[in-house]
Amino acid sequence: MDKLLDSDDEVMLRDAARGFLDENAPITAFRANRDAGRPFDPGLWAEMARMGWAGVxxxxxxxxADMGHRxxxxxxEEMGKTLAATPFISSAVIAATALRETGSDRLAEISGGDALYALAIDEHVKHAPTRTALEARQTGNAFRLSGRKCFVADGSTANRLLxxxxxxxADGEDQGLTLFDIGADRAGLSRATANSIDARDFATLDFDNVDATGDDVVGDVDNGLAALAPALRTGQAALAAELGGLSSGIAAITLGYLKERKQFDRTIGSFQALQHRAAHLFAEIEVTASAIANAGRVLDADPETAQVAVSLAKARASQTAKLAVMEGVQMHGGIGMTDEYDAGFFMKRARVGTEWLGDYGHHAAIVAAARGV
Known part of the structure; x- marks a missing residue:
């Protein structure tokens, strides 16, 4: 079997996920959550945990379930197709990866869906972990955290924070960084919900002498990037997959519209110019899907060498998502930008997803450096 093709078990997983999400988390559910001011449906997440998704x-x-990165x-991918809003990437992917190396007791809480994690790393407009300035002042075996983190996904609903x-x-240095696992209810920690265009849960966190102990340290003091790097890779790969699913989702909606909308007594899908654009988009989605599958396979086989494969997938997925939503909105015409229609939701999510955990430029630079460019 080609390593980029899904195995029989993976095909069954995909089919089961697609059926569950189509029934329980369609785009109408995303709209309902948004209108209710609810970042995600706790009942839906609890059901996903019962199916083993939180413990993937x-x-x-x-x-x-330990099913692996692919x-x-x-x-x-399947969540991306319906814009399902969940803490899956933050908790089940990033936090689970960071904590499994330390054998944390909280892994069981993640698997059960009870521990909801957010990753608080960035402090600037672009993803740059080494530019961390939030201070953890050490006194004996204790620390006091002071500073601010921004663009924290799932930051207002999480009950635990990495x-x-x-x-x-100093700012910009790789060494001297430490990763902490703390409760979101610690004294001195305040959270402000950010006004994200994709109606997801992003927050700004302020730390005012927040106490932490040596038991809260993940990995080694001053070497936090070693503990964080594997988690970031898995999160970036999963986010690339979500963007790939998003591209397929908006492409399917657009294709359906081309088959129904008529101008000059003909369906607009019969116009050759639109056919060419749709075919180009299909090709880009397929190539990106291969890059996403490869990233998952490399993470499963040799996670320490997976960064280039992951960055290639995230860079391609970001560009493909941008193309897919632009083509989708343009082919829908004016209705594509109205709130009453679903196409705009995909554009907003793509805009945020391409920035989170490193944009195209960030990941393209990693690939270029690995190739000696």
């Missing part, structure tokens, strides 16, 4: 990367001894990507702080060194 959690070891079986901790109550997880499986996590398949679930992310926080990257500077314990030594």
């Amino acid at each position: 990367l959690v070891p079986e001894e901790s109550g997880g 499986a996590a990507g398949i679930l992310s 926080v990257l702080a500077r314990t030594s060194g």
